[in-house]
Amino acid sequence: MRSLFTLFFIILSFSLCQSAYAISRDAVATEREFREYPNKLRQSVNKNLPIIPEFTDENELRQFAAQKGVSVAEVEQELRLLARLSLDLSSKDNARYITAKKIIEQLELVAKSDFDRSYVLMLNGRYTGKNKQDFKAAIELYKQAANELSAARNIKEQVLLFTIYENLGVLHMILRQKEPALQYLISSRDVALELSDPYMRAHAESVLGKYYYKQKGFGKALSHYSEAIKHTKAKDNPTQDAHIQLQLARVYRELKSWDDAILYATGASDIYQRLGKETYVSSAMTVMAMIYAEQGQWYKTIDYYLNAQQIDAKLGNYMAQALNFHNLGEAYYKIEDTKNALSHLLRASDIFESRNSNHYLVYNHLLLAQVYSSLSEWEQALTYANSAANIADNMKLSDEHIEALNYSATALEQLGDFKTAYQHIKRISTLQAKDTHVANDEDQAKTLFQLQKIKLEQSQTKSDLQKTKDELSNSQLVLILTLLTLSLMTMLSLYLWRIKKTLRTKFVKLERSSLLDPLTQTANHAAFIRDFGYYSNTFKTLALISLTDQLNSDLAQGYECNTKMNKQQLTALSNDLGCIIYFIRPGIFLLNFDINVNPETLLSNVRNSLHDNYGDTSLHMGLVSLPLLTNPALKLSAEQHFGALQMMLSAAVTLGSDKDYYVTLKPLKFASSGIFVPPLYLNIEKSIIRGIIKIETNGHKSDIVWPRWKSHKNVNLSTELD
DSSP, X not given: OHHHHXXXXXXXXXXXXXXXXXXXXXXHHHHHHHHHOHHHHHHHHHHHOSSOOOOSSHHHHHHHHHHHTSOHHHHHXXXXXXXXXXXXXXXXXXXXXXXXXXXXXXXXXXXXXXXXXXXXXXXXXXXXXXXXXXXXXXXXXXXXHHHHSOSSOOHHHHHHHHHXXXXXXXXXXXXXXXXXXXXXXXXXXXXXXXXXXXXXXXXXXXXXXXXXHHTTOHHHHHHHHHHHHHHOOTTTOHHHHHHXXXXXXXXXXXXXXXXXXXXXXXXXXXXXXXXXXXXHHHHHHHHHHHHHHHTTOHHHHHHHHHHHHHHHHHHTOHHHHHHHHHHHHHHXXXXXXXXXXXHHHXXXXXXXXXXXXXXXXXXXXXXHHHHHHHXXXXXXXXXXXXXXXXXXXXXXXXXXXXXXHHHHHHHHHHHTOHHHHHHHHHHHXXXXXXXXXXXXXXXXXXXXXXXXXXXXXHHHHHHHHHHHHHHHHHHHHHHHHXXXXXXXXXXXXHHHHHHHHHXXXXXXXXXXXXXXXXXXXXXXXXXXXXXXXXXXXXXXXXXXXXXXXXXXXXXXXXXXXXXXXXXXXXXXXXXXXXXXXXXXXXTEEEEEESSOOOHHHHHHHHHHHTTTTTOOSOEEEXXXXXXXXXXXXXXXXXXXXXXXXXXXXXHHHTTOSSSOEEEEEEEOTTOOGGGGSSSHHHHHHHHHHHTSEEEEESSOGGGOOOXXXXXXXXXXXXXXXX
């Protein structure tokens, strides 16, 4: 049997060692960790892959995995995560884009499955959008990534598709392409519903809220944010909670609900600061600045923009810096500081142009055209107005196109080119006429969207119904398990109660037996200690009686005969004297009276009671009347009283056996409790010498032989008493 256990232990240890290197990740949980705690996930990946492998084909990758003791799939999984993390805002590595590109290229070499190819395309799209700011190319890569995945998808593929659809929706939002943005964001929410994950659902609703905020549909935006709040768990998902609060701040800013806007923006900023997410702290500062800008408080606006600018400069986030330059340019223009306004706007233009960010450049050039127009620098105004008009035309931004043509028409008029100015004005009229038709088309689109929304809600209701059925089934299973557990707990409780009852009975018996003398089965010294602790106020007289000639009777006649004799004597004394008696040892009894008793009378009554009960023995008695100390605040223990009785009995025995003797003591009124502390005999002896304790006896005090202590071996207490 021992050898079998040893073999089992060896196999188990081997299995644990083999599995110690396994890298197990749940797709949904990992996605949540990526969004909530990217730095923690980065540490985990770096721990599993401290060095990024370099390989040119699948064989080299397989060799690397074998050396690490993990599978090829697990290495690929960690590499994919590392590439995503390198492209994330949380990364502070200056070489993050180089690292990401290197990993993506290596993953391309070993991408075999649909999932592998889709993930690589998604990473390429992310890289193109982040590093090159080429959003159109990024969109094409994301679309290819979505098409790679089959209709029948597992959870891992669903999570990937959720990310792809979300990023497509956001990219189309950046490019002001409303319809495809909404389509992909709804698709992202559909995938979240399929996953039945609250975090994914909350995120999808939050991004939809952001979409409607961008379209000025603030009512719908609030509706989606309310749904997001319903599904998120603020305590477990602080980053998501902060994102939602920041978006709500933007909506309430547009609704001119300033208090709510400030409240949510401050709440988001506090969470970001606590989490150490400086990039998002900058975003919160920017929102705060915009809130004050809407109220016309431009100096406060500038302060917040400058704070955000400092954070973005420290992080090396150039696009965020460019946006802050643009915002600062607008703020300085509002306070008529056109020099600073132009300086910041031109710096923003340089970054937008270098990153091909036309979706931002169009607004920057519009603002430059406006500032130069206010300075009557018409050639510069015309240059930037024409640039903005061309970009807006290419991006099909009607309102921005009209605004740019207005600036260019004004500049042309001031420059004397009335013909071209007139053409621009005609172009404006044409665009405004188109907007009327667009408005009608938008009304139809809204109606169609409402129908789609109803269908979506119907499918959601069915999904919720199925979810409720599943939850009911799970609840029934939980109920059965709970009842089973309750039954087992009841049986265990009953078993433990019976054991407790048995142990309690044994304890009571042992406690009772500990208070009885094992031979006579009468109350013993332990019983006296207990009774005194409970009922000390009823103790008035204590007497320690010695049947001196019978102290060794248990040896002389055997314990059986002696026990019968002692029991008879105890019974007689109890009946005749009406007291409680404690058996101390053969021949020594402790008598407890609830009244004060004269020692001579008591000694005589004891003699009479024992006359016909083996009373052929000399009697000696030590007696104390309670309380020993007159001060009621001073309390003495049972042990201290018993020690005093022992000393008095010892003194009485030394008086001889020609008659019955007693010795008693009485402290003076001013005596303290210190005379009864250990060593008791020594302290009582000193108190007798000092006259604090008075001794009374029916013999001669000078005949008493008191105990001798080493420190008092030359002291004759009898002489002192005389």
